[in-house]
Amino acid sequence: METNTAICCRGLAIGYPAAGHGFGAVPVLDGVDLDVSQGGFLTILGPSGCGKSTLLRVVADLLAPLGGEITVLGGPPHAARVRRDIGFVFQDPTLLPWRSVRANIELPLQVGRGRAARPDGLATDDLLVLLGLSELAERMPDQLSGGQRQRVAIARALLSRPRILLMDEPFGALDEITRDRLNDELLALWRRTGSTVVFVTHSIAEAVYLGQQVLVLAAHPGRVLEIVDLRPLKDAVGRCDRDAPEITAVAAHLRRLLAMGSPA
Numbered sequence: 247m248e249t250n251t252a253i254c255c256r257g258l259a260i261g262y263p264a265a266g267h268g269f270g271a272v273p274v275l276d277g278v279d280l281d282v283s284q285g286g287f288l289t290i291l292g293p294s295g296c297g298k299s300t301l302l303r304v305v306a307d308l309l310a311p312l313g314g315e316i317t318v319l320g321g322p323p324h325a326a327r328v329r330r331d332i333g334f335v336f337q338d339p340t341l342l343p344w345r346s347v348r349a350n351i352e353l354p355l356q357v358g359r360g361r362a363a364r365p366d367g368l369a370t371d372d373l374l375v376l377l378g379l380s381e382l383a384e385r386m387p388d389q390l391s392g393g394q395r396q397r398v399a400i401a402r403a404l405l406s407r408p409r410i411l412l413m414d415e416p417f418g419a420l421d422e423i424t425r426d427r428l429n430d431e432l433l434a435l436w437r438r439t440g441s442t443v444v445f446v447t448h449s450i451a452e453a454v455y456l457g458q459q460v461l462v463l464a465a466h467p468g469r470v471l472e473i474v475d476l477r478p479l480k481d482a483v484g485r486c487d488r489d490a491p492e493i494t495a496v497a498a499h500l501r502r503l504l505a506m507g508s509p510a
């Protein structure tokens with residue numbers, strides 16, 4: 247196996263155990279083959295209910311696979327989780343309303359045994375600067391905009407300096423201007439930190455703008471339709487221009503694929 251692989255799946259079947267027993271579960275997604283290299287940026291597109299969040303849960307070791315193989319940073323997902331190599335950002339920022347921005351970012355330091363500060367973790371003040379939150383450190387969540395709350399959630403996920411950042415529709419509830427700005431901030435952060443990002447979105451434009459690879463999933467049966475490699479294109483176009491004809495052509499291709507994978 248390549249040593250620079252962040253996530254590798256072979257014939258992966260994922261889903262939920264049938265009620266009562268572990269037997270008879272029908273996979274949500276089956277036959278998933280996927281390679282994401284370290285420092286890569288994978289975006290995931292697919293109809294509602296096709297298993298995007300479930301796939302992230304399996305990578306994060308929050309759910310065991312039903313079959314097939316998955317390695318995360320060269321070993322089982324569990325080992326990566328124990329090393330705190332995985333950060334997770336959910337669609338709903340899940341901030342504790344009674345804690346300040348700073349205290350919400352530091353939450354993982356206080357929750358659960360074995361989750362103490364990591365020696366090479368990031369200092370809260372550095373995270374506040376990185377996410378443009380320095381002025382807001384003592385504010386409470388209800389004094390923040392949606393975009394600011396999502397920045398706090400990202401800062402919190404970065405606290406342990408995770409090598410893999412999983413983001414499940416993190417900007418889905420934001421207005422388009424805020425979303426565009428956070429997309430640019432996320433790309434800058436990704437380039438600076440060199441971490442691997444896996445990012446679920448409903449937006450084709452966002453998937454193309456952010457991704458080095460786009461994983462397109464279908465439902466019924468849940469499967470991989472295509473993995474579109476944007477690296478050659480982005481190397482050629484340079485910094486991704488949202489309106490470059492090459493980019494809009496990829497977006498049109500993805501739209502056709504998605505229409506195919508979600509029959510009405």
Ligand SMILES: Nc1ncnc2c1ncn2[C@@H]1O[C@H](COP(=O)(O)OP(=O)(O)O)[C@@H](O)[C@H]1O
Pocket residue numbers: 262274292293294295296297298299300301
């Ligand atoms: N905790 C759970 N137990 C059983 N089934 C679930 C659970 N969570 C999600 N599912 C089912 O798994 C499928 C995929 O869900 P999910 O991964 O959330 O889809 P997506 O994120 O692509 O919208 C759906 O059919 C959903 O109903």
Ligand SMILES: [Mg+2]
Pocket residue numbers: 298299300414
């Ligand atoms: Mg989901």
